Amino acid sequence: EARSRGVEFESSLFVGSGTVLTFNASYTDSKILSDVPAIGAEAGDDMAMVPKYNAYLALDQQFRLFGLEAFARIDVAAYGSYKSHFNVRDEDVSPAYRTVNLSGRTHLTDHATLSLHVSNLLNEKYTSYRLARSRSSDRLPLHEIYGPERAFTVRFDYNFR
DSSP states (O other): OOOEEEEEEEEEEEEEEEEEEEEEEEEEEEEEEBBBBTTOOOTTTBBBBBOOOEEEEEEEEEEEEETTTEEEEEEEEEEEESSSSSSSGGGGOOOOOOEEEEEEEEEEESSEEEEEEEEEETTTOOOEEEEEOOOSSSSSSEEEOOOOOOOOEEEEEEEOO
């Protein structure tokens, strides 16, 4: 059994012709409600892989490109630290991180849209999972899994209605 509660705030500000600034922030309190010995969880523990805080700041711009309606967006997304699993040691906590993302899209027709997305634009190396060592031995090395490197995605959407 688990419970997750939180609050989220998002606000957008129109700052000029076709330009929108958006801010989002959230807080999540996610807890285990009963002991689960099989995974080392005890009642009252924070849920694993859930940061208490996250936020993003985005800037969207609408414009014309080759006579077509187009949009560009840059955002900075930030995530608070979180534990990777239950029964953690201090070294098991994945530290807070941030990424910068870039995207653009254009409406080719009333039914077709072409978009380009660049995730982790600055190719930041961040830890998404940490396991310092086994619970029974101090001799095992730190095991870390890193978040995805910079990625490019081209997407074509077509609406058949």
